[in-house]
Amino acid sequence: MSFEIDVGLASLQGRRERNEDFAGVQRAAAHESDRGWVAALADGVSTGGDGLMAAQTTVMALLSDFHATPLSWDASVALERLLATQNAWLAAYNRRDSRRQALCTLTAVALQGRRYAIAHVGDSRAWLLRDGACLQLTQDHRMERADFAGLTRAVGLDDLLHLDHSQGELQIGDRLLLTSDGIHGVLRTRDIARLLREATSAQAAAEGLAQAALDAGSHDNATALVMDVKGLGALGYADLLGQSHTLPVPGLLGVGAVLDGYTVTAVVADNGVHRLLQARDPAGQLVALKLLHPSRASDAEERAMLAHELWLGRRLTEAARGRRREGAAAGLVRVHTPAAPSAFYGVFDWHAGRTLEQLLAKQRLDPAEAVGLATQLAQALSLLHAAGCVHRDIKPGNLHLGDDGQWRLLDLGVALSPRAPAALRDLHAGTPSYINPEQWDDPPAAADAGSDLYALGVTLYQALTGRLPYGEVEPYQVARFRREPAPLSRLRPDVPMWLAQLVNKAVGRDVRQRFETPEELLMALERGAARGVEPVRASPLAQRDPLLLWQLALAVSVLFNLLLVAWLMWLPKSG
Structure with a gap:
């Protein structure tokens, strides 16, 4: 079922000279539907002079940026950080001109998966109608005393913004409501609940509430934003x-x-x-x-x-x-x-078939099969990496050939994404023989898209030759990487030269000579014999094993000095 929301919005100027309320709703793009919906209502503080500007910029900034926030931020974090940035801008604006203050209240709700998250400051409100009962979800930040009546919190009022946050579960049939104080300042909760229950649509509910507030004598702008939950999205x-x-x-x-x-x-x-x-x-x-x-x-x-x-x-x-x-x-x-x-x-x-590990227990792949494997898995990695994710455990046991002839990538259990929990981030995951050499450095490099491409290259090398390019690697056994892999063409002469060079490039010891992206690998596979692949140059000894180079230099120096001493000892002595 798709995440379906019916939206209604009504905003009436009433007896004010202008309407300083502002509200809006934004949904995520179709290919990012799990980012959900965001809605906000702001009420400009008219005594400040620039209340309308504050309300408009606050709502528009939130709606335009919410779905662009990092996936590592949950809804409450995204609301908090975006509104804190807007508040800082308004506070700086207000310091420049104390005569015209830009202040507003703000109530925002984000709908993701099957939950809602609310951020609130000021005296606008959020409500939830469920099973006929109406619940107020926010509390006003307002002080009413004989000597003072006004907001105690607002966007732009202070350098630091103090938001109230709340979360809850969504259900099909829920009706969410955001109101400015021009509505709830004159309508009682039971009246709001009755109007919400009686309205046949979200738009009818919003229009009915705004008009009822003016009919009840409201002197303020009256704005209502209603969202009916018609269908829930997949679990977030x-x-x-x-x-x-x-x-x-x-x-x-x-x-x-x-x-x-x-x-x-x-x-x-x-x-x-x-x-x-x-x-x-x-x-x-x-x-x-x-x-x-x-x-x-x-x-x-x-x-x-x-x-x-x-x-x-x-x-x-x-x-x-x-x-x-x-x-x-x-x-x-x-x-x-x-x-x-x-x-x-x-x-x-469930896909019937066998893993590559099971297939290699019986025979090696032929070149055409290896190209098919590389092409299909590079396409999957392209999608994975475009989403900011890294698989971290590409190996024959995690590659599956279905009875439909399609290769599939299995087991995202140790994959990293922007939402990965801390325990997963701290885990040095993967199978040692398929982990790129940089991850064994001191300090180790982090797993990245190149790590997956290297592991795919090792898998291709093994699928064609029955051997691992650097042999069985134990954790931190860096000595294995002091030699270049045996050229694939020497181990498997029937493999086309371009494919052998492609695989050698993918498993090269020097990260600068490997493929950088799945798209680059796909292009090399598509061009194939027509364009070929540039041969991998052997890494110089100074790069592969600096210690061995110094040891050889020392040995040569010692040998030279020994020969010099011997020569001096055998020189004829003068009488």
Whole structure:
């Protein structure tokens, strides 16, 4: 089901000389639908002189920038940082001209996944109508005394902005409302609730509230922004993270066990941390279930990492469809969302076939098969890297050839993304023989897109030759990288020269000679024999092993000095 919101907006000037309220709504682009919606309502403080400007710029800045914030920021963080920046600008503006003050109230709501997040300052308000009951979600920042009546907080009032934040779960049928004080200042809560319940649409509700406020004698601008939740989007990262903390981990399910309508048909793998099961869904289709091992049920870090894997897998396949990247989409495994899970687990498409590791146990790939593997996996990596993600564990065991002839990238369990939890970021992940040499340096380089391309190159080298370019590498065994890999053409003469040079380039010891992006690799694969690939130059000894170079220099120096001493000893002595 798509994330569908029906929006209604009404803003009436009333008895004021001008309307200083400003409100708006913005939804994310189709290919980034998981970023959701954002709405905001600001009420300019008329006594300041530039209240309308403050209201307009605050709302517009928030709406235009919210969906461009880093994915590592959750909704509350994004609201906080964007509004803090706007507040700093308005505060500086107000210091330059104390006669014309630009101040406004602000109530904003972000809808992502199946949750809402509210940021609020001033005396505008947010409301929620659910199952007929109307709940006020914000509290006014206003002081009413005999000697003073006014706002205690506003955007632009102080150098530091103090926002109220709240979050909650969304449900289909929810009606969210933002109002300026021109409405709730004259209408009682029961009147607002009645008008919300009676309206047949979001627009009708907004217009009814604004007009009712003026009819009740409001002297202020009357603005109402209504959002009806018609359909919820897929679970967002915050939703999955919440599930990971609250739902139990299933026990040791065996063949025949049923979990939320999924009937287990086989236990595929169990590594003590995760269990992978084959199952049939309620419609009879085969799927794969990924669960934490019961012994890890209390491990909060493992729960968070599995939640991240499920979110990332769904986000990437959605992004591929949104950008019409069918090849990339086929190179990934689609993640499903259980309707009403009673436990914490993931559901994936099931693809019959074998991993590259299983295939290589019987025979090596021929050149055409290797090109197909490289092309399809480079397309998947292109999508992954464009989203700011790194797989970190490309190897034969994580590459799967389905019965449909499509290669797929498995296991995003250690993949990095902008939303990756701290435990995942701190993990030095990957299989040593497929980790690029820079990650073994002191200090080590971070895993990046080049790391995935290097690992794919090692995999291609192994698929064609049956050998690893640098042999079996143990952690921090840097001596393995002091020699260049054996040229692939020497080990496999039937491989075309251009393909051999391409693979040699991908696994080169010098990072500057390798492919920098999946697109560069794809271009080399497409050009093939027509253009060829520039041969990899051997790294000089000074770069491969500086210590050995100095040792050789010292040995030559010592030998020269010994010969000199010997020569001096054998010189004839004068009488």
